[in-house]
Amino acid sequence: MKVMKDKGFTRTNLRTNLSGFTLIELLVVITIMAILIIISISTFSSFQKGARDDKRRSDLGVIQSLLQQYYSDQGFFPALAPAPNPLTFGSSLTNCTGNPNINPCSSPNPTKNYSSKLPVDLTATTPFLYHPYASLSPQTECDNTSATTKCVIYCLYAKMEKTSDKQDTACPNTYDPTVDGYEVISP
Secondary structure, three states: OOOEEEEEOOOHHHHOOOOOOOHHHHHHHHHHHHHHHHHHHHHHHHHHHHHHHHHHHHHHHHHHHHHHHHHHHHOOOOOOOOOOOOOOOOOEOOOOOOOOOOOOOOOHHHHHHHEEOOOOOOOOOOOOOEEEEEEEEEOOOOOOOOOOHHHOEEEEEEEEEHHHOOOOOOOOOOOOOOEEEEEEOEE
16 A cells, blocks of 8 residues: 655544644634623623712712701702802802802802812713702792792702612602612702
8 A cells, every 4th residue: 555645744644643623613612702701791891880870879979968068058958040050060069059149159258168079970871960949749949039949858860870770769750750760869
C-alpha cells in the first residue's frame, strides 16, 4: 500500500496530527457565551433601575425635610406660579420662594436659604412634581395670599422605573395616572 504525503502529513495519520475545535463545538460555546452576556446585561439594568429609584426616594425625603423647615419658619408651604418666585426643582429654596409676602426678594428683605439647589431628577422623562394645597378634602388650591388660601399640605411625586415601587397615598391624582409613581404627602 502506497501512502501519499502532503505537506508532512500522511492520510493515515492526518486525524491524529490535527488538533482544534470543530465548527459545532465553536458554535455551542459562542451561543452559551451570548446567553450569559444577555442575562448579565438584563440583571445589571435591573440593579441600575433600582438604584435610580432609591435615589429618587432619597431626594424626595430631602425635599420633604427642607419643606418642613420652610413651613416651621413661614407657617405655610411654598406656592406655585403665579406666586412670585415659585418653587422650582434645580433652583434654590429660600424664604422668598413661593412667598407673596416678600416681593421683591431683595434687600431690605432678609433671605434665609434652606437649600442652594433643590434635587432634580435628570434621568427621568417625567421630573419631580410638587403640588401644594390649602386642603385635600375638598381639594383646594393655594397661593399664600390670605389665611384661607395658605398652602398647608403638599404632595410630592416621582416617576419610578420599577413598577413594584409604586406607592399610593391620599394625594389627589395630579400625577400622570398612566405611569407608576411614588408619592409623598406632607406629614
